[in-house]
Amino acid sequence: MNAAWFKARWLLNRRTARTLLWTVLLLALAVAANVAGIYVIGSIAGWEQWLAEASGFFLLWRLCLYGATAYGWVWMRRRLLARQTEPQTRRRLHRTEIAAVLALVALECSLLMQST
Numbered sequence: 001m002n003a004a005w006f007k008a009r010w011l012l013n014r015r016t017a018r019t020l021l022w023t024v025l026l027l028a029l030a031v032a033a034n035v036a037g038i039y040v041i042g043s044i045a046g047w048e049q050w051l052a053e054a055s056g057f058f059l060l061w062r063l064c065l066y067g068a069t070a071y072g073w074v075w076m077r078r079r080l081l082a083r084q085t086e087p088q089t090r091r092r093l094h095r096t097e098i099a100a101v102l103a104l105v106a107l108e109c110s111l112l113m114q115s116t
């Protein structure tokens with residue numbers, strides 16, 4: 001076997017295949033939901049109008065999702081810091097938390113800009 005095969009071997013492991021499968025499945029589900037919504041409403045313009053009218057409910061859904069994610073993060077953080085007491089772990093978690101909050105703020109700002 002050549003060296004290129006060993007470098008590309010990570011593409012064929014189960015974790016990568018499972019992640020790709022889930023990604024494709026979620027993307028197909030999103031497309032199917034939009035196609036079904038367009039079919040039920042009757043037109044793309046009607047679907048877009050319904051999405052705009054329901055945007056408050058989607059915001060509430062996202063806030064609940066963020067709350068559940070934050071709860072899970074705090075639970076995981078407590079367990080991780082109990083197992084790994086090095087200062088690097090705490091700094092790594094802090095950087096990850098800042099990055100996650102900034103990503104969520106950027107996402108919500110972009111959604112806010114689109115709706116105005």
